[in-house]
Amino acid sequence: MSRIIISPDSFKGTITGEEAARALRDGWSSVAPDDEILLLPQADGGEGTCDVIANAVPDAEWKSTAEPVTGPDGRPVPGRWIVLPSGEAVVELAIPSGLPLMKVKDPRGAQTRGLGQVLKAAVQAGASKLSIGLGGSASTDGGVGALRELGVHFLTSDGHEIGEGGRGLMELASIDSSQMVAPPAGGVRLLCDVTSPLTGPTGSAAIFGPQKGATPTDVAYLDDALAHLAQVAGGEPDYPGTGAAGGTAYGLMVLWGASIVSGAQEVAKLTGLSEELSHADMAITGEGSFDVSSLAGKAVATIIDAAAQTHTPCAVVAGGFTPEGLAALDARGIARVSLTELAGHASRAMAEPAHFLAQAGAQLAGDFHAH
Missing domain, CATH: 3.40.50.10350 (Glycerate kinase; domain 1)
Incomplete structure (x- = not known):
């Protein structure tokens, strides 16, 4: 045998x-x-990551938000994550903010608010640390939608909130993170399998925009929008992996202190x-x-x-x-x-x-x- x-x-x-x-x-x-x-079964941070970990780790427990969260096109969707026996929470972007949730692809308007709502719920539920699977996203908003739900304000020159999705980024003049929800004491890890930077010919919009419905004109617009976000937010937009999930990796790394790790290797360890x-x-x-x-x-x-x-x-x-x-x-x-x-x-x-x-x-x- x-x-x-x-x-x-x-x-x-x-x-x-x-x-x-x-x-x-x-x-x-x-x-x-x-x-x-x-x-x-294995995963690399994209669709199915939470299922793989929940099935492999004894006593892993599914949790849900009290109310539905905001899907990538604004419609309500379930908010779910898993908690491991160690107290670590694992959140999968694709569950509240994935491309299959879109009724009609909207490369400029899709956003990540639902991800932020799940992250906030996980923190409030007492997560000791967070691992966030990045993959299968519907949006190219630099993670701004998620960060808004975590208390960050993205403001125009006259002090109003910018619009939703990638199309709102060009309006950005300043960022106020004074009311941001603090990350867990154990930190935040971003599980992803891409090495794309935020912008440029191998960046988020160029490589992943077309599968989200972006035309060549959309790709150029979104690349410029992400570059503008980087001008205002700072950080390292050329860092490998910052282009993951429509730039969500960049936003969470620069503004929430998250670190980028190999999704596949981390899932392998957990399983x-x-x-x-x-x-x-x-x-x-x-x-x-x-x-x-x-x-x-x-x-x-x-x-x-x-x-x-x-x-x-x-x-x-x-x-x-x-x-x-x-x-x-x-x-x-x-x-x-x-x-x-x-x-x-x-x-x-x-x-x-x-x-x-x-x-x-x-x-x-x-x-x-x-x-």
Whole structure:
């Protein structure tokens, strides 16, 4: 009997990490029913981060705000976070301020107020420290919406509050943080997997704006707006990762004293990944699309590296692989399975992800036990 660890990230737009792990397990068990299988999905700070941690950490507890919070387009949405036994609170931006919550994409108007309302509730509930998963955001407002809910005032030259979202940033003349809610004593960490600076050709608006509905004109406008925010707020807008979540990382770092850390590595620590891998015979990870960037700080890279440190054989399952991604895996001797190849077409793989993930699990089990 072998011990298998199944630790995928979500296959974005098709299936969650938990669902992917179960499908891979079902396929593996159909070939090797006596193997011991541990499902330990991973995340990097984006969608599903709280679910992954809550399912992996014993006695982690979900909390909710007393009332719905303000979604990215102004409509009410649930406000939820988790509290760990240590007293640390984990908040996921995508839950109150994520792109899927938008009825219609609004790259200039979407904002992060809901995130701030959840953060304030978590602090008031006694969080000893905060970890904030940044990913999947709908907005490019520099975190101004969230900081407003934490008591920061963003003012025009005549002393009025600026408008909502990225479009309001060009009106900014001064910032008053004298009434800001103090962060927890244990500090605030920002869990993210991007290294983009706040502005410029690799900045927040340029790289992530289009997926939020931004046209080239919107991108140029939002980049200028974020640059203006940086002129007023100061700090280090070129610091790697400040562009995460529409610049929310920048705003929380400069005005709330937060620090940027690797989301994937922190989630791995919280879920005990390395310890579990140290007595496993095989590790399986995966994500929707695997390319060279997958090996640069994302959840899959963290699992591959952790498996290498414990000398645990590892395999990657993905919807598809770029040639560069395949070459990188081949260079490290890592097995892989493409769902697109199993399905014969990418659209079919995306339409039936669980079915083809189960096929991938069965194929990997057959290969593993054949050696």
